[in-house]
Structures are given as C-alpha cells and as structure tokens.
Amino acid sequence: MGQGIIVKALSGFYDVLIGEDVYSCKGRGLFRKKKITPLVGDRVEIETQPDGTGTIIDIQKRQNELVRPPIANVDQVIMVSSVVEPEFNPLLLDRFLTLIEFKNIDPLIILTKKDLASDDQLSKLEDYVGSFQQIGYKVLLVSKHMDQLEKMVLPYLNNKLSVIAGQSGVGKSSMLNGLNEQLNIATGDISKSLGRGKHTTRHVELFQLGGGFVADTPGFSSLDFNEVELEDLRFCFKEFVEVQDQCKFRGCLHMNEPKCAVKDAVEEGTITPFRYEHYQSFYEEIKSRKPRYS
Known part of the structure; x- marks a missing residue:
C-alpha cells in the first residue's frame, strides 16, 4: 500500500x-x-x-479538473504565447485566460521570442503587457534563447502543479527543455502554410521541475466555451468584477443594460477597450451556441 x-x-x-x-x-x-x-x-x-x-x-477528492487536457488538481496554468512566429494573438490569450478564470486557477503569462521581434512589435506588445499587469496578471518576457530562464521561471513552480498551455509552436516544450535539458521533450517546427506548430505532445505527463510538477500538454490553436454559461462569463474578467457592484442592475451582463459600470469604465479608460471587445465577442459566441439537451 x-x-x-x-x-x-x-x-x-x-x-x-x-x-x-x-x-x-x-x-x-x-x-x-x-x-x-x-x-x-x-x-x-x-x-x-x-x-x-x-x-x-x-x-x-479533486480540487479541480480540466477536460482538455485531462488533468486534475491544477494549481497554476502557465500561458505561453509568442511575440512572433506565430504572431502574438491577444484574442487567443484572452480565450485561455477566460477558461482559466472559469476554473478558478491562477494564470502566469509567459511571452516568448521577444528577441525576434521588431521595435514596432515590441512597442505594441508593451501596451498589452501593461494592460494585463494592470489587471493583476503576472507577465514574464523571455527570449528564444531562454536567457535567465531558470532564474525567471523556476520560482513560480515551487510546490505547485502547473499546466503549460498555449498555441502550438509558441515554444512550450522548448521552454521546458530549457529549464531542464534532461527532459528532452520533442519540439515541432512552425508550419509555414498554417503559421502553427506541429503537434508534438501526444499525451499528458507530469515532470518534476523547480520543486513542483509541470504538465506539458498537447498543443492546440482554438478553445471553446462549452462549459461556460452567459451568466458565468462576466466573472471571468477580473477587472469587471471589481466594478460590477456599481452597475444599476444586479446581475448586469455588461452588454445592453443602462448605467453599466463596466461600460462606463471602458469609456473612462480604466478598463482596456480590447478586453471589453473580447468579452463582447465571447458573449455573442456563447449566446449563439446551440442548446444542449440531456
């Protein structure tokens, strides 16, 4: 036993x-x-x-579980996104963040390949990074050659079960190999025609790293909101939760309701417009979802 x-x-x-x-x-x-x-x-x-x-x-008893990837008791999701190759996609990052927040799991955002970006790309990226940090998210910027990677990332892994997630080809497996070369996880090249990496990770596996466990998960480039209901979505945007008690209507969904504190905050610039636009997009996507029958 x-x-x-x-x-x-x-x-x-x-x-x-x-x-x-x-x-x-x-x-x-x-x-x-x-x-x-x-x-x-x-x-x-x-x-x-x-x-x-x-x-x-x-x-x-599990503290939580994810369906895709199938894994339980996750303390932290490390969201890996690249600055270029493939190009940084804030909408996709917000899709991940919405689902992570829905599961009540802490996210850590790591942006890779900063050394391959142009000055113009880095300037735009800094605006996004500032917005995510203002919300309260932890954001790390690393280069393709993983300079100071251990010093930057390992402290976040201690005593936690972390899942590494993100679009294929952004460097998830390369980053794990950079933290511990003995792992020797297979990495895939970027498909030039699709702009996505080849799927190299075929199963979920935990690796001991930095005093904790890390899961490398199969790469994917899209996520659905099958588990998220319209009433849940507003709670997945942290900055909305901070002001929603000031909305005129209890249960405000921040779409067409009058005297909405979230929409006022967008107008005032205290909530970033791109975040609200993504919220609207996700709202319409969930609203148009076909009903499910049990």
Whole structure:
C-alpha cells in the first residue's frame, strides 16, 4: 500500500510516483463500473506488487479538473504565447485566460521570442503587457534563447502543479527543455502554410521541475466555451468584477443594460477597450451556441 500522484496516463495504464519510485498501475474494475477515470494529477492510493506494478484502489477528492487536457488538481496554468512566429494573438490569450478564470486557477503569462521581434512589435506588445499587469496578471518576457530562464521561471513552480498551455509552436516544450535539458521533450517546427506548430505532445505527463510538477500538454490553436454559461462569463474578467457592484442592475451582463459600470469604465479608460471587445465577442459566441439537451 502507498499514496502517490499519477504522473502519466496512457492506454489504460497509469504511472504513479511514490517518493522516488514509479509504479505502473491499472485502475480497479470498480472505477469503470462507476464511470470514474483516473487522471494525471490525481492523488491516489495503490496496492503495490514486488515487480513494480500496482492497482489504484482509491482516488482522493479533486480540487479541480480540466477536460482538455485531462488533468486534475491544477494549481497554476502557465500561458505561453509568442511575440512572433506565430504572431502574438491577444484574442487567443484572452480565450485561455477566460477558461482559466472559469476554473478558478491562477494564470502566469509567459511571452516568448521577444528577441525576434521588431521595435514596432515590441512597442505594441508593451501596451498589452501593461494592460494585463494592470489587471493583476503576472507577465514574464523571455527570449528564444531562454536567457535567465531558470532564474525567471523556476520560482513560480515551487510546490505547485502547473499546466503549460498555449498555441502550438509558441515554444512550450522548448521552454521546458530549457529549464531542464534532461527532459528532452520533442519540439515541432512552425508550419509555414498554417503559421502553427506541429503537434508534438501526444499525451499528458507530469515532470518534476523547480520543486513542483509541470504538465506539458498537447498543443492546440482554438478553445471553446462549452462549459461556460452567459451568466458565468462576466466573472471571468477580473477587472469587471471589481466594478460590477456599481452597475444599476444586479446581475448586469455588461452588454445592453443602462448605467453599466463596466461600460462606463471602458469609456473612462480604466478598463482596456480590447478586453471589453473580447468579452463582447465571447458573449455573442456563447449566446449563439446551440442548446444542449440531456
């Protein structure tokens, strides 16, 4: 018997780390009957065998779980976005941030390849960085060659389970390899025709790094809001939450309602217009979603 954490899941087998030992485990048949699927990040109890295998017999209550990627007990999402190649996309970054906020997980924004950007690109980027920092987000700027990467990033990993997420080709796997070259995670080239990186990460796996665990996740270039309802969306924008009590109507959705404090803040410049425009876009997307029937 022992308690550990699932660090890898592949084809019905689960690698469970206990101390410095890894056991290849299968789940109890009871899990299948109850339609419970063990996830990477789960804290579990296993029965071990002398040959290094084991059986997962219990899964502790999860603090949260993500569907894509399938992972549990996430403390922090490290949002990696590149300045160029592919070009910085604030709308895509806000899609990630909205979903991270919906799950009540802390984000850390890392912008890569700053040394490849032109002065004009860097100037525009500084405006965006300032806006995100004003909201209260932590933002790190790093170069393609990962100068001072360990000093900048590692302190944020200590005692946390972090997920690295972002558009394909922005340098997620390269960044992990830069932090620990022994990881040797496969990296993909940028597809010139699509402007996206090739998908190199095929499964979710936890790596021990900086006194914590980090998950490299399959790259993707779009995200949907299937779990987010219209009433939830306003709470995913931190700066809206700060002023929404000043709206005339309780439950204001900050769209067509009169005397809306959020819209007033946009007019006054205390809420950045691009953030409100993205909110409007996401609102319309969720509103036009086809109804789901259970």
